[in-house]
Amino acid sequence: MSHEQQTRIQAHIQAHRLVAGGLLPLLHAIQDDIGYVPEAIYPDISSALALSVAEVHGVVSFYHHFRTHPVGKHILQICRAESCQAMGSEKLEAELKSRLGVDYHQTTQDGQLTLLPVYCLGNCGCSPAVMLDDEVHGRMSSEKVSELIDEVCHG
Template sequence: MEDFVLNPQDYKIINQHILQYQSMPGALLPLLHSIQDDLGFVPEIAYPLISSALSLSVAEVHGVVTFYHHFRSNKPGRHILQVCRAESCQAMGSEILELHIKKHLGIDFHETTSDGAITLEPIYCLGNCACSPSVMIDEEVYGRVDSKKIDQLISDLKRAS
């Protein structure tokens, strides 16, 4: 487990969600979504609390968090930049765009820039195939993204942070 300590407010949020979902059949996914919606991630230190409340093993909780690309186990940056990796975007150059972004930011997927501004993540279809390649920044989708456009978007993000 990572060297991370929950602050009292985060611990309270996690426990409130556990109480809300623990008696619900199939509670794990909705519980994880709720925690991530509030904290931005599902801290590994919370896995034992979740597993105990849902009568699961810590390994089962860890397995679900790591299986689904949506979930994060580390605190994200102030902005989330997701690059679509679906077939249409790949056919239109998303792999070249990915390499450009990684070089520009100096990070790989699932990493955050040293200034804490941007976390880079893959996503497997934004439903914007007609405008491939696409990226999503926070909750806004951008289509027909090339290196010039992404450089401008990143610059705008860093200025806003």
């Protein structure tokens, strides 16, 4: 974590320290800003919000949305909920893991893409679904996802 990131995180902590129920909005602000919530800042958060470090860790680890490590420039999430599995997401994830050379929670060698599982994108009628950055895409195949990746990473 860079000095600049630490400074920005401290600004977020100060902005949320007096907000009732401010932990989740604070965690979102930090992750939206630097891409993840570093475990090293849990003590600062706990002190500012009068929580224990264990409580902060518990919230971060409970919600799959929060990441504790840096991610790639783009994030690809593959839905693993029942509807998507029934429509072929397991095959899709296997093909994409092989193509990208990464497993879940890993980033491609070029730093462009991090692959993450997600447990429902709310797009069940268009399974299998993926989310690339902040955009949900339905009725996906390995070829369609590869085209999306090429467009954002190399386009």
